[in-house]
Amino acid sequence: MVYDKENFKNITIKDVAKRAEVSIATVSRILNGKDRVSPLLAERVLLAVKELQYQPNDVARALKIKESRSIGLIIPDIENPFFPALVRGVQDAAKIHNYAVILCNTDGKTEEEKKYIQFLYSKRVDGIAFTESVDNKKNIALLDSLGIPVVLLDRRVEGMKASGVSTDNRLGAFMATQHLIEKGKQRIGFISGSPKLSSGADRASGYQDALLHYSIQYDKKLVFIGAFTYESGYAAVENLLLSRHQFDAIFAANDIMAIGAIECLNRYGIRVPEDVAVVGFDDIRLATWYKPLLTTIRQPVYEMGQYAIKLLVEHITGERSCPYEKIFAPELMIRQSSGGLEESK
Amino acid sequence: MVYDKENFKNITIKDVAKRAEVSIATVSRILNGKDRVSPLLAERVLLAVKELQYQPNDVARALKIKESRSIGLIIPDIENPFFPALVRGVQDAAKIHNYAVILCNTDGKTEEEKKYIQFLYSKRVDGIAFTESVDNKKNIALLDSLGIPVVLLDRRVEGMKASGVSTDNRLGAFMATQHLIEKGKQRIGFISGSPKLSSGADRASGYQDALLHYSIQYDKKLVFIGAFTYESGYAAVENLLLSRHQFDAIFAANDIMAIGAIECLNRYGIRVPEDVAVVGFDDIRLATWYKPLLTTIRQPVYEMGQYAIKLLVEHITGERSCPYEKIFAPELMIRQSSGGLEESK
DNA sequence: GTGAAAGCGCTAACAC
DNA sequence: GTGTTAGCGCTTTCAC
Numbered sequence: 001m002v003y004d005k006e007n008f009k010n011i012t013i014k015d016v017a018k019r020a021e022v023s024i025a026t027v028s029r030i031l032n033g034k035d036r037v038s039p040l041l042a043e044r045v046l047l048a049v050k051e052l053q054y055q056p057n058d059v060a061r062a063l064k065i066k067e068s069r070s071i072g073l074i075i076p077d078i079e080n081p082f083f084p085a086l087v088r089g090v091q092d093a094a095k096i097h098n099y100a101v102i103l104c105n106t107d108g109k110t111e112e113e114k115k116y117i118q119f120l121y122s123k124r125v126d127g128i129a130f131t132e133s134v135d136n137k138k139n140i141a142l143l144d145s146l147g148i149p150v151v152l153l154d155r156r157v158e159g160m161k162a163s164g165v166s167t168d169n170r171l172g173a174f175m176a177t178q179h180l181i182e183k184g185k186q187r188i189g190f191i192s193g194s195p196k197l198s199s200g201a202d203r204a205s206g207y208q209d210a211l212l213h214y215s216i217q218y219d220k221k222l223v224f225i226g227a228f229t230y231e232s233g234y235a236a237v238e239n240l241l242l243s244r245h246q247f248d249a250i251f252a253a254n255d256i257m258a259i260g261a262i263e264c265l266n267r268y269g270i271r272v273p274e275d276v277a278v279v280g281f282d283d284i285r286l287a288t289w290y291k292p293l294l295t296t297i298r299q300p301v302y303e304m305g306q307y308a309i310k311l312l313v314e315h316i317t318g319e320r321s322c323p324y325e326k327i328f329a330p331e332l333m334i335r336q337s338s339g340g341l342e343e344s345k
Numbered sequence: 346m347v348y349d350k351e352n353f354k355n356i357t358i359k360d361v362a363k364r365a366e367v368s369i370a371t372v373s374r375i376l377n378g379k380d381r382v383s384p385l386l387a388e389r390v391l392l393a394v395k396e397l398q399y400q401p402n403d404v405a406r407a408l409k410i411k412e413s414r415s416i417g418l419i420i421p422d423i424e425n426p427f428f429p430a431l432v433r434g435v436q437d438a439a440k441i442h443n444y445a446v447i448l449c450n451t452d453g454k455t456e457e458e459k460k461y462i463q464f465l466y467s468k469r470v471d472g473i474a475f476t477e478s479v480d481n482k483k484n485i486a487l488l489d490s491l492g493i494p495v496v497l498l499d500r501r502v503e504g505m506k507a508s509g510v511s512t513d514n515r516l517g518a519f520m521a522t523q524h525l526i527e528k529g530k531q532r533i534g535f536i537s538g539s540p541k542l543s544s545g546a547d548r549a550s551g552y553q554d555a556l557l558h559y560s561i562q563y564d565k566k567l568v569f570i571g572a573f574t575y576e577s578g579y580a581a582v583e584n585l586l587l588s589r590h591q592f593d594a595i596f597a598a599n600d601i602m603a604i605g606a607i608e609c610l611n612r613y614g615i616r617v618p619e620d621v622a623v624v625g626f627d628d629i630r631l632a633t634w635y636k637p638l639l640t641t642i643r644q645p646v647y648e649m650g651q652y653a654i655k656l657l658v659e660h661i662t663g664e665r666s667c668p669y670e671k672i673f674a675p676e677l678m679i680r681q682s683s684g685g686l687e688e689s690k
Numbered sequence: 691g692t693g694a695a696a697g698c699g700c701t702a703a704c705a706c
Numbered sequence: 707g708t709g710t711t712a713g714c715g716c717t718t719t720c721a722c
């Protein structure tokens with residue numbers, strides 16, 4: 001199988017026109033169903049299309065109408081268990097609107113993000129769905145100067161410079177902490193995500209809100225800054241253990257860190273949930289496969305991906321002109337790692 | 346932020362030419378570095394490019410040179426834990442060669458695959474990396490007739506109609522079964538994947554090979570056809586249990602089914618690995634997070650994705666004209682679910 | 691309602 | 707070396 005381009009008779013609109021004995025303008029009109037055309041010609045054209053197996057060249061179309069029917073999706077890493085569902089939501093929604101999704105992994109590097117934005121711009125994507133790694137607004141500004149519609153994924157938008165889709169992280173963290181408190185826990189450790197991200201900062205706020213609300217002293221010795229990774233969750237607990245500060249619960253700002261935390265606790269012979277209760281955040285699939293089943297805050301990730309594209313398309317078509325922020329409600333999923341549904345002891 | 350296309354002065358090669366006081370041909374030459382140009386003009390052009398922040402329009406370029414610098418990636422479902430690493434490998438390799446990756450999820454439906462192939466063709470992708478859901482050759486033939494280079498992912502290629510990248514599934518299954526046998530197991534249940542897929546069929550063969558090699562009677566009552574899903578793994582074991590046939594081990598054709606199997610065993614109070622040893626296939630990340638840690642056959646999934654793009658690019662550039670089959674070696678990862686490294690009892 | 695023709699932004703002969 | 711120009715395949719005025 002030699003892929004010699006020349007061997008493949010690229011059927012163009014011209015071929016169809018010739019076969020149907022009409023002008024190329026007529027073919028175009030019929031295929032796009034815009035102007036009115038006589039049914040007679042339409043029939044002839046459609047027949048020719050079928051006979052020749054004609055597939056319009058979207059590249060040429062894109063050049064002409066300045067609309068590529070493709071969008072960029074920039075995320076840190078598809079291997080991070082948080083993203084597959086998000087990506088799937090994006091892709092499913094994009095498919096409905098007939099957009100191609102170009103996937104980009106940045107590993108959370110601002111420089112990579114910038115490169116990809118330029119790359120996507122050269123491809124003249126119609127819009128970009130973007131999970132920024134750092135909330136630095138620089139890349140948003142770049143996008144803005146390029147005139148590319150953006151929707152921020154899993155990020156709250158400071159100053160509403162762009163539309164965004166996220167979960168109410170602050171509320172979610174409040175609920176998680178509250179759950180632990182209602183379980184009778186008083187010394188609740190917190191493993192934060194990166195405070196540079198709105199998701200990280202908001203979850204930290206929610207944790208503090210809950211302590212305040214229940215009149216529990218905030219103790220910064222119980223707080224560690226993680227990086228949303230397994231390793232950072234593990235390390236945080238190890239540090240906590242070595243510091244010899246008492247604690248009876250851990251709230252980790254995402255599930256992977258929670259699992260890292262539990263692994264570390266187990267390693268030191270501490271039982272979850274008997275000795276220490278643990279709550280995570282995100283409700284990734286693993287949360288229900290891991291043992292103990294992980295109590296966590298569910299984000300409707302798939303729906304967030306879908307909604308982001310809905311918004312993005314509205315911006316692309318001009319249906320919506322002002323930035324809009326969609327915030328989904330978090331949901332507490334009570335499972336084993338926090339002691340389940342039983343009463344506090 | 347109104348995305349009014351008109352507001353954004355689309356800088357074209359013409360603008361650059363005017364500013365640098367040269368012809369557009371010269372600009373093109375300099376940017377593509379093909380023909381020789383005088384350093385003087387080159388400098389002027391490069392300056393103009395920078396000043397105007399010119400970004401070439403790849404759509405126009407694609408139309409002209411008939412090369413879109415994009416490839417399609419068709420998989421069943423990015424939410425299936427097997428795929429993220431594969432996708433990442435594909436994307437990283439594509440990035441090196443400057444190709445955009447268009448992601449397509451088919452849920453394993455042949456009809457969806459066909460639609461996506463046509464969609465990608467209308468976008469004039471330069472090639473497609475494809476994880477077929479059913480080995481029916483029809484879509485491969487379609488691709489062939491369209492003149493689109495393909496590389497099959499995770500699929501062995503019957504009759505070498507296209508290039509493919511896979512793991513030696515038969516050998517892997519042999520190793521898994523052998524491991525169980527060496528652990529002293531004699532009645533080894535097998536949960537197959539879809540036999541319509543080469544990966545499913547080959548793993549079944551490997552299982553039989555091993556039994557034969559160790560002179561263990563093949564007992565079809567111990568064999569179930571699953572669907573590579575958690576549920577099918579669970580159901581298989583439940584059926585086995587209800588059938589009351591004795592068994593002391595389970596080899597599941599992928600990790601998710603193995604986990605489904607273990608969950609079911611636990612549900613019925615059967616301990617893994619004490620009562621029944623379990624081995625999976627793939628070595629997805631979850632295999633090392635699940636409890637018990639899953640003994641499994643590792644496929645170098647990320648590398649497979651990378652290699653597929655290497656092959657695909659070779660086909661696209663014409664460097665390689667004949668189909669080639671790359672087969673990676675499987676690796677046995679011994680962990681808890683099969684009783685670990687200790688001797689058989 | 692239909693066709694002729696211009697032109698989207700680029701590359702690559704082809705002249706000079 | 708450099709500029710002029712045709713044309714990739716399509717949509718869309720503009721005449722008729």
